[in-house]
Amino acid sequence: MTKISGLVITYNETQHIRACIESLLQVCDDVVVVDSLSSDDTAARATAMGATVIPQAFLGYGPQKNHGLAFCKHAWVLSLDADERLDADAIAEIQRLDLVNSQYDTYAFRRKNLFHDKWIRCTTWYPDHVRRLFNREKVRFSEAQCHEKVESAAHTELDSHIIHYSFSDYHDMLHKLNKYSTQYAEDNIGKKKRVSVWSPPLHGLFAFLKNYFIKGGMLCGFDGFNISLLNALGSYFKYAKLLEKQRYTGGKP
Structure with a gap:
């Protein structure tokens, strides 16, 4: 097996x-943790498990992960978020x-997204394909502050x-919704992506119809709705915040 x-x-x-690193060690002999100056014992725990810990003030999700690639020993890299694990x-x-x-x-x-310890098999939460195993000598993460992904033309989807x-x-969901929508606006204001007053409601409406009707949210009860x-x-606030920046900050991030 190729080293990862x-x-x-x-x-x-x-x-x-701990559980994240234990999961990675099932297939990796080298683990790099880029820590955004945690105030708890995350770095100490990772070091105790044999990981190489790189302290780095947060640069944004894409840039932070790209920063860590230089410290990886092998060409092939498996990237997990801390709240993710490899299934069997x-x-x-x-x-x-x-x-x-x-x-x-x-x-x-x-990706099996769990909520209240239940696998949500509807909405856009499943199958939710995520690119996580890649050759760092050929591809990298996008430089997006949020919702970064490995930019690749030669990729395939596995069934695992x-x-x-x-x-x-739900409080946690709302908190992250607010954070991610702000980061989306900051990412796109510099690209001069223009939006109108109709963009937030139309994107929000389409997202609800897609999730609830097309992707089966109606079949998942209270959580699905x-x-x-x-x-x-x-989706609504991504475009509302982008429109706000275009109107009231002169198009500056």
Whole structure:
């Protein structure tokens, strides 16, 4: 099996870091943790488990992960968020991959998003493909402050899974919705992406219809409705905040 480096970025992840590194060590012999100057013992726990810990003030999600790539020992990198774990099927599939002769430079996994310890199999939360195994000598993460992804043309999707302990409760979802929508606006204001007064409501409405009707949120009861609604609000406020910046800050980030 080709040697693989694991990569994680962290900030105050005491609750998750041990299980995340244990998961990576199932297929990696090298783990790099880029820590955004945590105030808890995240860095100490990671170091105790044999990870290489790189202190770095937060640069944004994409730049932070790209910063960590230089410290990885191997060409192939498996990137997990601290609240993610490899499912058993992903471990088995990674062990079977012939990465030396691969025609791909990126592999995506299906992500099981858990909420209240329940796998949400509806809305855009599943299958939620995420590119996490890649050749760092050929590809990198986008420089986006939020919702970064590995930029690749030669990629494929695997049927195996990553488990994601996504949000602890609705309060946590609202908090992250606010953070991510702000970061989206900051990412796109510099690109001169123009939006109109119709952009927020239309994007929000489409997001709700897609999540609740097309992606089956109606089949997931109370959580399905609320997740569809919050996804719609997230889409609405991404464009509302971008419009706000264009109108009232002179187009400056």
